[in-house]
Amino acid sequence: MNEKRTAAYRASVTVGLVLAVLTVIEFFVAIYLPGDPAILFLLAIFKAVAVLNYFMHVTRLWRQEEGH
């Protein structure tokens, strides 16, 4: 149980770190490539997919057996 819990916490922190890195990349892209919104949109979509999948558990909607 403890190992499972630690693994779950570690996964959360990893996703958080990935989101932080993508946010910093966004910041520097806006500074060094100011005329290119496409990259910023792409980065925002990557971040949104990570949040939807790992934090909001969207896949639970279509997994029939998924309970608490």
Place this chain on the structure above:
Amino acid sequence: MSAVAEQIAAHGAAHEDAHKGNALEQLRNNRMGLWLFFVSEAFLFGGLLAVRFYLWGLTRPEVNQLIGLAITTVLLVSSLSMNLAETAMEHGDRRTFSIGMIITAILGILFLLGVMIFEWGLFPAIYPAHETPWGNVYGAVVFAMTGMHALHVISGVIFIFIVWNLGRKGHFSPESHWGVESCAIYWHYVDLVWIFFYPALYLIGTAVH
């Protein structure tokens, strides 16, 4: 006698299975309802984004980039602490759940203060306002987008305090914690909206003086 006992046990097991099945069905319906609510909200926030791109095009107001990054980081970290709190409840770790919820609420309030002070300029002694809602299209859009988002942050913080208080009183368990799950998903939705609002408000386009 033993046949009667077996019958009672079988009946009890069947009743328990039916109860579990109903609870799972209810949980699925709850999740579907919450996500349908998010779809309806997406029209609201999508409309605001459309307004931003229609009125501003590839321009944006002059804003402090570091402040934008700072308040975005605060909201991002709050999403992480909320996820840790939810994970804690899933594993029966009530202490981490409580700490995670409180940290999330504090970070949510910090984010709100950041918006109120630096975006809206409500405290000119600390930071002077650079836009007003009635000044021009830049101010109008900034206030519309951040205002609507802030309303959701406020309701999210209230939701967090309610769920934290229920958890403190012993509600929720690893087997049954829809209240915690829905609160967490709602908070992440608030973060998800900001993932698109942050580049739209702060990063995309040339700054107009």
